[in-house]
Amino acid sequence: MAAASEAPRTYGNWRRPTSAGLAGLGSIGTAILLGGLVIVILILAMGNTLRAVLAAGILGVVLLLLVVRDGHGRSALDRITSRLAWWRHRSSGSHLYRSGPLGRTAWGTHQLPGLAAPSTLTEHLDSYARPFALIEVPRTGHFTVVLAAEPEGAALVDTHQVDTWVADWGHWLASIGDEPSIEAVSVTIETAPDSGARLRREVETNLTDDAPEFARQMLREAEATYPAGSSSTKAYIALTFKAAPRRGAAKRSAADMGVELAARLPAITHALAATGAGTTRLLSAQQLCEVLRVAYDPAAATLIDDAHAEGVVPEMDWSEVGPSGTEAAWDWYRHDSALSMTWAMTVAPRGSVQSGVLGRLLAPTEVIDRKRVTLLYRPIDRATSARLVETDLKNAEFRQTASKKPSARDSIAVRQAAATAQEEAAGASLLNFGLLVTATVTDPSRRRDVIAAVDGLGASARLSLRLVHGAQDSAFAAALPLGLVLGKHLAVPTELREKL
Numbered sequence: 032m033a034a035a036s037e038a039p040r041t042y043g044n045w046r047r048p049t050s051a052g053l054a055g056l057g058s059i060g061t062a063i064l065l066g067g068l069v070i071v072i073l074i075l076a077m078g079n080t081l082r083a084v085l086a087a088g089i090l091g092v093v094l095l096l097l098v099v100r101d102g103h104g105r106s107a108l109d110r111i112t113s114r115l116a117w118w119r120h121r122s123s124g125s126h127l128y129r130s131g132p133l134g135r136t137a138w139g140t141h142q143l144p145g146l147a148a149p150s151t152l153t154e155h156l157d158s159y160a161r162p163f164a165l166i167e168v169p170r171t172g173h174f175t176v177v178l179a180a181e182p183e184g185a186a187l188v189d190t191h192q193v194d195t196w197v198a199d200w201g202h203w204l205a206s207i208g209d210e211p212s213i214e215a216v217s218v219t220i221e222t223a224p225d226s227g228a229r230l231r232r233e234v235e236t237n238l239t240d241d242a243p244e245f246a247r248q249m250l251r252e253a254e255a256t257y258p259a260g261s262s263s264t265k266a267y268i269a270l271t272f273k274a275a276p277r278r279g280a281a282k283r284s285a286a287d288m289g290v291e292l293a294a295r296l297p298a299i300t301h302a303l304a305a306t307g308a309g310t311t312r313l314l315s316a317q318q319l320c321e322v323l324r325v326a327y328d329p330a331a332a333t334l335i336d337d338a339h340a341e342g343v344v345p346e347m348d349w350s351e352v353g354p355s356g357t358e359a360a361w362d363w364y365r366h367d368s369a370l371s372m373t374w375a376m377t378v379a380p381r382g383s384v385q386s387g388v389l390g391r392l393l394a395p396t397e398v399i400d401r402k403r404v405t406l407l408y409r410p411i412d413r414a415t416s417a418r419l420v421e422t423d424l425k426n427a428e429f430r431q432t433a434s435k436k437p438s439a440r441d442s443i444a445v446r447q448a449a450a451t452a453q454e455e456a457a458g459a460s461l462l463n464f465g466l467l468v469t470a471t472v473t474d475p476s477r478r479r480d481v482i483a484a485v486d487g488l489g490a491s492a493r494l495s496l497r498l499v500h501g502a503q504d505s506a507f508a509a510a511l512p513l514g515l516v517l518g519k520h521l522a523v524p525t526e527l528r529e530k531l
Contacts, residue, residue, distance in 0.1 A: 040194050041383035046447055048423045053433065060097045067093070103377035103497045109528075117361060117501035126359040126504070140350040143323070144357055145504045146515050152349035154316040155289030157296045163313035165292070166513060167285050172274040173214055174288045175514025177319055178300060180266040181309035182220075185387060196307035197386050203306050205460040207270075208410030210295070215271040216408040219512045222395040223329070223402075225263040228336035230254055262395035266308065267322070267512035270299070319512075320347035326511055327354040329401055329471060330368035357504065363478065364503035369400070370475045373506035374485055376466035378495035392468070392492040398480045401471040405510040409463040409518070416461040420452040467510040468496060 050057035056064060067090035074083040096108040120126055132139040142148055151167045166175040185193050207216055234254045238247065272292070274282035283291070300311045314322070324347060325332045338345045358365040363372050380388065393404055411419065427448040431441040455461060468489075470481045482498070489496035499506040509515050518525050 039190070039385050040197075041385055042197070043380070043383035044447055044450055045379040046423065046444075046451055047379075048419060049426045049430070049444070055098050056094070060094070063097075064090075064094060103495060105377075113501050120359075120501070128357040128504075129355070130353055131355045134355070138350075141353040141355060142350055143353040144508075146508045146520055147511075147513055150349075150513070151285070152316055152319070153285045153289065155293060157293040157313065159297055161313050162315040163292075163296065164316040164319040165285055165289055166319075167274075167288075168515070171516060171519040172282055173271050173514065173516060173519075174274060174285065174292075175269050175271045176292060176296065177314045177322075177512045177514070178268040178270070178303070178311050179314050179318070180268060180303065180311045182264070182266050183307050183309045185390070193307075193386050196305075200306040203302055204408060204410075204462060206302070207299070208412070208460045208462060210272075210299070212273045212276055213270070213410055214273045215269075215514065215516045216410070217269045217271075217405055217512065217514060218408075219267045219269070219403055219405045219510065220393050221265045221267070221401070221403045222262050222393070223265075223332065224400060227254070228333075228340040232340045264393075264395070267314070268303070268308075268311070269512045269514040271514035271516060316349070317344065317347060320349060320352045321345070322512065323352040326403075327352070327357075328367035328369070329473060359504040361500055362498050362503065363475075364507050365475070366507070369471045369473050370478070371469055371471040371503070371507055372478070372481060372485075373470075373499050373503055373510055374468040374489070374496040375499050375506065376494050377497045379464075380493035382493075384493060389492050392488045392494070396470075396484055396488065398472075398477060398484050399470045400473055403467075403469040403471075403510050405467045405469070407465040407467065407509070407517075409516070411461040411463065413460075416455055419461065420448070420455045424448040424452050466494065467506060469507055469510040 050059075052058055052061040053064065067086070071083050071087050071090065074086055096111070097106050099107045101110075128134075128144040130136040130139075130141045130144070136142045143150060147168075149169055151169075153165050153167070154162050155165055156162055163176055166177070167173070168175075204216070207213060231254055234250050238250060272288065274288070276283070296313060300313070303311045321335055325335065335345055354367040356367065363370055389404075396402060424445075427441070427444045431437040431445050434441070451461075468485060470485055472478070472481055485496065505517070505520070509517050
């Protein structure tokens with residue numbers, strides 16, 4: 032019993048809902064198959080064999096595009112449409128962005144590019160009189176509040192305490208789905224070189240004139256040598272809410288949302304303290320502007336840190352935090368003083384993992400100047416969860432019984448779907464999740480080193496990461512603590528794609 036109680040706790044049973052269909056097709060793909068066969072039979076009945084063969088050939092090509100998939104689950108049709116969309120994007124010049132006095136933005140401002148371009152920023156006070164920034168994206172009708180956290184880390188911490196943090200984090204994610212009008216949650220862990228400004232400020236603040244000479248020399252030496260090669264880790268949590276409280280209702284204004292969230296945010300931040308997130312605070316408009324400014328221009332980080340070290344708060348406006356120029360390529364994104372590449376998770380870890388599986392991925396990496404790992408969550412309401420798990424279980428059972436010799440993967444899928452349905456019936460919550468990894472370097476010649484490093488980090492985390500192709504600018508923005516919900520910006524809804 033003692034050995035069993037000391038065994039490391041594991042986590043798993045992540046599932047992507049499947050769509051019922053024949054021969055690896057989804058429900059819509061199966062409908063295309065059956066409809067095409069009916070057309071071929073009707074043409075044959077009319078006595079036109081040549082046209083029937085031609086129709087069957089076209090049907091076969093369409094089905095082949097849907098069935099043939101790569102290691103990341105993308106069909107040939109997905110890859111072709113991505114190429115066509117990128118060709119149209121590049122032909123129109125949309126992959127280039129220029130702002131400022133020589134750009135095309137209104138009034139010569141440095142507006143944020145891409146998906147974040149129409150966003151606006153306001154500042155409000157919560158019930159504890161703490162200022163918090165509120166981002167509004169009119170296109171999707173979303174409002175986002177960003178929190179900064181100081182993770183305590185798992186070093187020198189008992190396993191029992193880590194397990195407690197993980198359990199409390201799961202409880203927090205489950206409870207956040209019950210928040211009214213919640214749309215999405217994102218958690219961004221950013222590692223970057225430490226400029227040493229914070230250490231210098233700390234030393235200058237605590238050093239007294241009557242300090243012993245030995246202590247004074249030791250602090251001066253630490254101040255001069257410690258920042259070399261060190262890094263800082265920051266965490267941001269973005270909460271995105273819907274402007275409309277329910278379907279068909281009128282959308283609330285930024286002022287209305289500020290008043291409503293002012294009373295709810297203290298409870299949300301208080302609940303985070305039990306998850307190992309450390310001290311959490313609401314980001315003010317000024318602090319959020321600094322985060323965005325540094326993300327698009329890492330060279331500005333040193334200037335901002337030096338200004339804070341001298342007691343000066345750099346004044347920034349939302350219309351001035353964007354880059355002066357960007358260029359999006361097929362697999363990289365150039366922005367002001369740096370070049371970034373973003374990867375997306377395509378498959379969650381198979382099997383069970385332990386709590387430290389993301390440790391290497393989140394830790395600073397020598398060849399990457401600045402790295403952001405963003406977990407994207409979309410809570411699913413109770414009514415939809417119940418329908419979803421039941422449908423998923425039926426689809427898994429259908430795939431198993433559709434073949435005379437079901438594969439081991441189909442049998443495991445049925446057991447996993449049944450376990451998920453039981454947990455949901457017992458009160459567990461469901462949510463969709465994804466992961467983005469953005470690596471930024473100031474020297475573009477190190478691109479190959481960065482690709483090799485991220486490939487290794489993904490393998491250590493047991494994640495299947497794919498470099499985003501043709502949408503690097505959008506993926507870069509989605510990995511920032513802006514609360515952008517990518518599914519709301521797609522031309523073809525995700526639900527429709529999964530049924531092909």
